[in-house]
Amino acid sequence: MPATFRDIAQRLGMMAHSFPGGVHPDQHKLSGTSAIEICELAAVHILPMKQHIGSPCSALVKVGDRVLRGQKIAKSEGYVSVPVHAPTSGRVVKIEEHPIAHPSGMGMPSIFIETDGDDTVDETLAPITDWLNTDPAILRERARMCGLAGLGGAVFPTFIKLVRDQRFPIETVILNGIECEPYLTSDQRLMAEYAEDILTGMRMIKHMVGATTGLIAIEDNKPEAVAAMREALAKMDGLNNVRVIELATRYPQGSEKQLIYSLTGHEVPAGKLPMHIGVICQNVGTTKALFDAIALGKPLIERVVTVSGDALPNPVNLLVRLGTPARQLFSRQGLEDFDGLQIVHGGPMMGERLKAPDVPVVKSTNGLLALSTRAMAAAHTVEQPCIRCGHCSEVCPASLVPNLLADQCRSDQFDKAEDYQLFDCIECGCCSYVCPSNIPLVHYFRYGKGQIAVDRREQSFAEASRQRSELRDARIEHEKAEKAARRSRVRKTHAPRTDTVPADTKPSADTQHVDTGSKSEEKK
Amino acid sequence: MTGLLYALASLGAFALVAGLILAIAQRAFHIEGDPMVDKIDALLPQTQCGQCGYPGCKPYATAVASGEAEVNHCVPGGERTMLQIADLMGVEPKAVEEEAAAPRLAFIREDECIGCTLCIKACPVDAIVGAPKQYHTVITDHCTGCELCVEPCPVDCIDMVTKPELLEHWSWPLPDTKRSQLAHERRDQHAGHV
Numbered sequence: 001m002p003a004t005f006r007d008i009a010q011r012l013g014m015m016a017h018s019f020p021g022g023v024h025p026d027q028h029k030l031s032g033t034s035a036i037e038i039c040e041l042a043a044v045h046i047l048p049m050k051q052h053i054g055s056p057c058s059a060l061v062k063v064g065d066r067v068l069r070g071q072k073i074a075k076s077e078g079y080v081s082v083p084v085h086a087p088t089s090g091r092v093v094k095i096e097e098h099p100i101a102h103p104s105g106m107g108m109p110s111i112f113i114e115t116d117g118d119d120t121v122d123e124t125l126a127p128i129t130d131w132l133n134t135d136p137a138i139l140r141e142r143a144r145m146c147g148l149a150g151l152g153g154a155v156f157p158t159f160i161k162l163v164r165d166q167r168f169p170i171e172t173v174i175l176n177g178i179e180c181e182p183y184l185t186s187d188q189r190l191m192a193e194y195a196e197d198i199l200t201g202m203r204m205i206k207h208m209v210g211a212t213t214g215l216i217a218i219e220d221n222k223p224e225a226v227a228a229m230r231e232a233l234a235k236m237d238g239l240n241n242v243r244v245i246e247l248a249t250r251y252p253q254g255s256e257k258q259l260i261y262s263l264t265g266h267e268v269p270a271g272k273l274p275m276h277i278g279v280i281c282q283n284v285g286t287t288k289a290l291f292d293a294i295a296l297g298k299p300l301i302e303r304v305v306t307v308s309g310d311a312l313p314n315p316v317n318l319l320v321r322l323g324t325p326a327r328q329l330f331s332r333q334g335l336e337d338f339d340g341l342q343i344v345h346g347g348p349m350m351g352e353r354l355k356a357p358d359v360p361v362v363k364s365t366n367g368l369l370a371l372s373t374r375a376m377a378a379a380h381t382v383e384q385p386c387i388r389c390g391h392c393s394e395v396c397p398a399s400l401v402p403n404l405l406a407d408q409c410r411s412d413q414f415d416k417a418e419d420y421q422l423f424d425c426i427e428c429g430c431c432s433y434v435c436p437s438n439i440p441l442v443h444y445f446r447y448g449k450g451q452i453a454v455d456r457r458e459q460s461f462a463e464a465s466r467q468r469s470e471l472r473d474a475r476i477e478h479e480k481a482e483k484a485a486r487r488s489r490v491r492k493t494h495a496p497r498t499d500t501v502p503a504d505t506k507p508s509a510d511t512q513h514v515d516t517g518s519k520s521e522e523k524k
Numbered sequence: 525m526t527g528l529l530y531a532l533a534s535l536g537a538f539a540l541v542a543g544l545i546l547a548i549a550q551r552a553f554h555i556e557g558d559p560m561v562d563k564i565d566a567l568l569p570q571t572q573c574g575q576c577g578y579p580g581c582k583p584y585a586t587a588v589a590s591g592e593a594e595v596n597h598c599v600p601g602g603e604r605t606m607l608q609i610a611d612l613m614g615v616e617p618k619a620v621e622e623e624a625a626a627p628r629l630a631f632i633r634e635d636e637c638i639g640c641t642l643c644i645k646a647c648p649v650d651a652i653v654g655a656p657k658q659y660h661t662v663i664t665d666h667c668t669g670c671e672l673c674v675e676p677c678p679v680d681c682i683d684m685v686t687k688p689e690l691l692e693h694w695s696w697p698l699p700d701t702k703r704s705q706l707a708h709e710r711r712d713q714h715a716g717h718v
Contacts, residue, residue, distance in 0.1 A: 056692075102691065102694075103694075103696065104691065104694040106689070106691050106694060108691060382701070382702075383699070383701035383702065383703045383704070384703075385703070410698070410703075410704055410707045410708075411707055411708075412708075440699040440701065443696065443699040444698075444699060444704070446696040447695070447696045447697065447698050447699070449695075449696075450694075450695025450696045453695060454693075454695050457693070458569070461570075462568070462569050462570040463570070464666070465570040465571065465572065465649045465666070465668050466565070466570040466582075468649040468650050468651075468666065469570065469572050469580060469581070469582075469648050469649050470582075471650070472648065472649070472650050
């Protein structure tokens, strides 16, 4: 259908909105039907100090301290930050750097907790049972205290979104149960098994932000999740304006901006947040965690992880305590030898490829995959010249021109790349997925974004240095002028006595950065 | 004949009026200082290290703008800054003489510091805090790594340490493919004539 007809039909409400582009990778939802199993505690839990987007935390515990399950062990520094909690009771054995799932391969300071097996609970946080009559600000603080961050993978601190702002009233709450990445099934199982908790969490969100309507978006490849949510929704009161919407499966439908467009027909402007168009979008896992935090007083210490991959004997969904080493999860499912396999943290489209499965489960770990090299055959080893087929532009969900952007990033023309909206790229990987020339397009965009960030940081540092240097020069000038003025005053008042400077003319401290700055200069 | 006079008179009057407008414009839109100095200063890394032979970035920018100094003396700025300045000045790029060292930070061994405040006075960007007979320390976020504090220290307790690489400051390298490397080499050849 021509694009204009589709546009008119959408405007008239005769046809659903649909984000542009997208691809249909093979689903591989191997663990879609296996119920969530509870994973055993690890001998040592490893908790990186930063498991969210924002500033890192600082440790509250020392080596040798005994900690309880749910106890806060690292406090947040800065606004965009959430604390870290102990996943089980035990003793802090060391605090040192440990590998995390990061493309740089760099480590992060982490707290190592040796499990004592008792799993004693820290009872500081009481459940808020009467949350419907509780001030949203208190609930929001609870979400922050419990360390909630977006469990879909972006781990943005949840409490920041859960705000009532007079300027941007929220109308719609969207629950994101799309899970469009291949292999991953953790949200799917969560919806099928914990539908009521998720819906109660949604009521909490609606109460907190003052929204009137709600949408629960699920892709049509998860019929049992749709059925479970619909059934639970029919039973629950207080959710009148809430609908479960089944969307045709397409990657990257789960991306926040794309999902909001599909559901509401409104685009989130570049550089703005969904709240600016009256929408809040939460992952179903985060919503369940919010329910746990408020109704049960339980901090975020565990999450559902899909352990899967075509090289894994028994794909499964596990309820895992944070800090459990990935290697333990793989060996639990019968995989010991990682030779020739690609281990991925997250989904195969956007996840981090790991060199070794030595990372712990963190808040962003929605999946851990062991893929055979055959499955990763698209690994871009030989980059061919662009043949201008235009497939990348067709599949780009942000309506960018990836081949052009890649050229600009490759040749360091970052001004141009920014003009072509490099920062609207969501790094979904659709363009690289379809590229017949194996061009690692997303890698180029990440390089470009990184270089622009480095440039900006250097610029602002240079600007700050320049200002400090100018202030210093001005201060020195000022001090000199003051001293000269004082000298001439002294000469006038003590005209007969030349060449002696009385003691009371020592400079006053208020104009000086360093107290004795000019004293020692006088001594010279 | 009158045609000629008319032409002369009208042209003369026009020239007079235009001259007056220009004279007024020069007064009205007079710019203090040399805008070129600020433009060059904005390109410099503002380490205030003095490795160019001038007491700071602004003095070097002034010298370059007046044609007194060459464009290739900024060591920390490296080739990139040199190319930018050369481009701005419209002169031929010149090879940078000294290779820039990896970014470093000053670090004061506090138990050896005697609190003489000499380094505080030497720091061009006020990045050292302290008081007489108290330990001094470097504000790492403000230190430009200029090394000007190392020399004045009477007890030699200031080290230059390599700037630690932060996870938050890490950025993706270029893809490790032949084409990406080729494109970069070609761009360097075009830009630098080197």
